Each structure stands twice: as C-alpha cells, then as structure tokens.
C-alpha cells in the first residue's frame with residue numbers, strides 16, 4: 001500500500017512537467033534535478049542462495065554472507081532503478097530524495113534536507129540518509145569501485161549500511177588542511193550489528209562520530225578517517241528467538257592515497273579496518289564478541305573510460321582464508337558503464353567445511369537525466 | 377605571551393587581515409580578479425591550469441580552500457557541473473552559495489556561442505547552455521574585467537576607487553594588446569583547423585579561423601578508430617593547416633593523423649599554467665596569437 005502511494009505521488013509530481021508547460025501558472029522552471037540510474041547484472045556463482053543461507057555462523061568470519069543487497073541471484077538481476085530528485089527547497093535548505101525501484105517494490109533509499117546557510121562552517125542534515133561513518137558507507141552502489149561491498153561492511157553494518165532516519169551535524173574545522181568533524185544520531189534497527197528486527201518503539205538510537213582529514217602531496221591526495229558508532233544490538237533469528245541483546249561499539253579507521261597522473265588517470269590505494277566489540281554477557285550469540293575485519297584495495301583508472309581494481313579482504317582471525325576480487329570496467333561515456341568482476345572467497349563454511357565461492361558478476365550501469373557530479 | 381599571539385595569528389589569519397578572500401574556479405579568473413582587486417583581495421584558485429577544465433578533480437582539499445572564502449567567481453555555462461556543486465554544498469559557507477550576492481557566474485555576462493537547439497546525450501556530453509570556453513576570445517576578457525570590477529565594488533564599495541583605477545589601467549593596456557593581436561592574426565582569417573574538443577571556438581570566432589572537425593567523435597567521448605579514419609579523409613580533402621590541440625588530452629590520435637596526412641600539431645594553452653611560458657593573461661594571448 002505504502003509503495004503504491006509513493007509511486008502515485010512520484011508520478012503526479014513528475015507529470016507536472018507535462019502540464020501547464022506554457023501558461024500563466026507555468027511551474028516547469030521549478031522541476032528539480034532528476035536522474036534515473038539503472039543497474040543490472042548477470043551473476044554466475046558455484047553456490048546457491050540456499051547454501052548461503054546455511055552459512056555456518058560458527059565460522060571464524062562471523063555472521064556475514066547470509067544476505068546481500070545486490071547481485072543476489074544466480075543469473076539475471078535488476079538491482080535497482082534509482083530515481084534521484086534534488087533541489088533547493090528555499091534559501092536555507094536543500095532537499096534530496098533517492099528512491100530504489102526493484103522488482104520487489106520501492107524503497108526510500110534516502111530522503112533528507114541539508115542546511116545551506118548555517119554560520120561557522122556548520123552543516124546539518126535530517127531525514128533518512130546514509131551515515132558518513134567510514135569511507136564507503138555514504139557511497140551509493142553505482143559509484144563503488146567493486147560490484148559488492150566489503151565483507152566486513154556487510155557483516156558489521158548490514159548490506160544496506162548505516163542508513164536510517166536521524167540527524168547529522170558536521171563542522172569543517174578551520175585548519176589549513178581539510179578536517180571535518182561529524183556527529184549523528186540514527187534510529188536503530190536497520191540490520192547488521194544493530195539488529196535486523198528491532199522494536200523501534202524502544203526509541204533506541206545509534207550514536208555516530210567521525211573525524212576526516214585530507215591533504216595533498218603534489219598530485220596525490222591523502223585521506224585519513226576515524227569513525228565510531230555506539231548502540232544497542234538486538235539480533236533476533238528467523239524464529240524470533242533473541243540471539244543477542246546488548247551494547248555494541250564499532251571503531252573504524254580508513255586511509256587512502258590517490259595519486260592523479262593527469263585529469264583522467266589515477267592510482268588509488270584504499271584500506272579500511274573495522275573493530276567491533278559487543279559488550280553483553282549474553283552467551284547465545286553465535287559470533288565472537290570481539291571481531292575485526294578489513295579490506296585493502298588498489299584501483300587503477302587507466303584512462304577516461306577504463307578502470308581496473310584488485311581487492312583483498314578478510315577478518316582478523318587465525319586459520320582461515322580471505323576473499324579476493326578483481327574487476328575491470330569500461331565506460332562508453334560518463335553515463336554508461338560495463339563491469340566484469342571475479343571474486344574468490346575462502347571464507348564460507350558449510351557442514352563443518354570451508355567451501356570456496358567463485359563468483360563472476362557482469363554488471364551494467366546507466367544514468368539519464370541531471371548530470372551527476374564526479375565522485376572523489 | 378609572544379607564543380600565544382603567534383598561535384592566534386595561525387588560527388585566525390583572516391579576521392586580522394582586512395583583505396577580501398576570493399575563491400575562483402580557474403586560473404584566468406584568478407588573474408583577472410587579482411588585476412582588478414590589486415592588494416585589496418587575495419585569490420584562491422581551485423582548478424589547475426594545465427589539466428582538463430571539464431574534469432577538475434574534486435579533492436577534499438578544495439573544500440578547505442572554499443571554506444572561508446568571502447566570495448566565489450565561477451566560469452559557468454555548466455563547465456563546472458561535474459565537480460563544483462558538491463564542493464559548494466560541502467564547504468558549508470553561505471557566502472559561496474549560488475544566488476548569494478557574493479557569488480558570480482561570469483557566463484551570465486557574455487554572449488555564448490553554439491547554443492544547441494536541442495540537447496540529447498546521444499550527441500555526446502554537450503554543453504547545454506552553449507560553448508563555455510568564452511575567455512579565449514580576448515575581447516571577452518575586457519568584458520569580464522568590467523564584470524569583476526562591478527562585482528568587487530558591489531561587495532566592497534569602500535575600495536571602489538581602487539577597483540576603478542585598476543580596471544581603467546588594465547583596460548587601457550588590454551586595448552593596445554588587442555590591436556597588436558589583431559594585426560598578428562590578420563593573415564590567418566579563413567584558415568581551416570582541426571581540434572580535439574571545441575575549446576578554441578571563441579578564439580576562432582574572434583580571428584576568423586574555421587574549425588572543420590574535432591578528434592573526439594562527440595563532445596566528451598574519447599577518439600574512436602572509425603571517426604579517426606573519417607578524419608584522415610577529411611583532412612586530405614579540406615587541407616586544414618593544423619591541429620590546434622589542447623595540452624591535457626593525449627596527442628596519440630593527433631600524432632597518428634600527422635603520420636597519415638602530414639598535418640601539423642600545435643599545442644594551444646587554454647589557461648594560465650597550461651604551458652610553462654604562459655604565466656599571465658597577456659602571455660596567454662601572445663602565445664595563442666603567435667602559435668599558428
């Protein structure tokens with residue numbers, strides 16, 4: 001029902017463009033920037049989704065892998081059609097709405113206001129948005145360097161990442177280099193560490209803080225970030241049995257060095273480390289109370305339209321494998337990208353044995369409408 | 377005590393200096409602003425002059441540069457569309473917001489050439505408002521200097537006299553130069569040229585050069601073999617004098633064309649710093665007008 005309403009409202013607002021196109025009450029100049037991004041893929045993997053659901057949580061990797069957000073099915077996938085609207089609301093606020101249409105329905109991916117007139121280099125945001133925690137959490141899938149998120153992100157932050165209704169305040173510190181300090185309060189319960197079926201009436205919040213720095217050395221930009229999130233976990237299994245309830249903290253550190261050779265080519269080395277501590281004495285939890293995971297990747301933008309990347313990732317535990325991914329992408333223009341990714345994952349455990357997952361993803365991403373800004 | 381004063385100076389240099397701190401997108405705007413503003417303004421240039429103005433890298437360090445600007449001057453005409461909007465938003469500085477009176481879009485003050493009647497991305501990454509590389513017509517530089525003078529006066533009327541004096545000095549000097557460049561370029565009227573991207577449109581317009589083709593098959597789309605083969609035929613048939621090539625794209629395809637047809641390749645700086653010898657606005661046009 002909710003989904004139908006969203007679609008109706010969107011169609012109504014878009015059809016405004018067609019009506020009154022020349023009249024005394026012409027509104028067409030006020031149409032926001034609109035873009036549509038469509039992402040689809042063909043996946044070939046040696047494990048079934050049933051296998052993935054039976055991933056043994058006792059594996060050293062913890063509770064990752066049982067669910068994914070994109071490229072979920074062996075065969076063809078329509079990952080999403082992302083409709084994004086952006087405009088100034090007035091002199092004080094900007095408004096953004098990002099909607100993911102997929103065969104299952106519509107999701108409000110993000111819907112938030114941002115202030116544009118606060119003094120002292122402050123900026124506030126409110127609504128439902130992707131948190132600025134870590135290096136990747138706030139990035140949309142279509143600008144990722146790989147077709148999937150790192151395992152540690154899926155495991156700790158959930159496949160959707162930290163993305164919930166809440167409020168954000170950021171301050172650009174008056175240092176000669178770039179330094180940003182941010183604080184957020186988000187509604188708990190979006191999955192991952194912070195529960196996949198949380199009773200929102202409890203009014204539990206996630207408290208998130210981060211400090212980001214960046215400076216240039218010749219044509220290289222160095223980015224250094226520290227992030228922290230604190231909240232109450234309430235992990236419930238399919239039968240509704242509580243598996244874990246208690247306070248959890250995640251600490252993140254990220255570093256990247258991106259060296260540009262010219263306007264179109266660069267090498268970027270990026271790594272991130274996340275450490276999670278779950279504090280309750282609850283013993284029913286399947287995963288370890290203390291876990292840490294990482295990824296490290298090297299991306300080479302060869303030319304305007306060619307890019308290739310290598311990623312190595314895992315969790316800090318003895319005696320287990322890691323996941324390695326290689327991808328290459330080609331763009332026919334800024335608005336169409338083809339990507340081929342291969343990954344080999346030794347982390348997966350089934351019936352007491354590790355089983356290697358080999359996966360090939362062929363992904364196509366298209367954009368029409370308003371010109372998106374290039375990401376850094 | 378001495379130490380403490382030093383720290384204060386380090387933390388708040390802007391509150392102690394009365395100068396206007398003006399952020400600009402491209403080096404040529406910085407040079408114009410500095411010329412008109414003189415010692416009353418400090419300029420911060422965001423883009424590098426020797427790299428592609430369409431693909432300025434949105435480094436976080438640029439946000440720090442725009443953070444405490446008192447004003448922002450942009451080229452406009454959608455040249456900055458791929459990199460500037462998020463930077464303005466992240467700089468959290470109301471003084472550089474579009475529509476604030478300390479924001480200036482230069483493209484609003486010159487006549488744009490090549491306005492497309494209809495735009496479609498099947499025709500490439502076209503500039504929907506017209507060609508935005510208008511500063512390469514030296515006649516436009518004079519108009520832009522006047523626009524910047526008016527802008528500086530509107531935000532800092534106390535120094536009106538200084539800005540007017542600097543403008544009239546510049547204007548007198550520039551008019552003499554315009555005459556010299558006109559004489560230098562007189563023989564080139566009607567000469568056919570090839571480019572990589574239509575960056576030189578306004579320079580061509582000013583001096584009557586005829587751009588017959590671009591190496592990129594469509595705006596923003598890298599060269600393709602099919603288009604390059606077509607160019608070989610076109611060059612043989614129309615006999616353009618040369619390829620006026622920008623400094624930031626690879627000259628690989630141009631070299632191939634040279635090998636096949638014998639056409640000359642001339643590197644054309646598009647902004648200050650594009651080549652070592654191009655240090656200011658005068659040397660930019662001295663170079664361009666002497667290149668052919």
Ligand SMILES: [Zn+2]
Nearest residue numbers: 430503508573
């Ligand atoms: Zn252009």
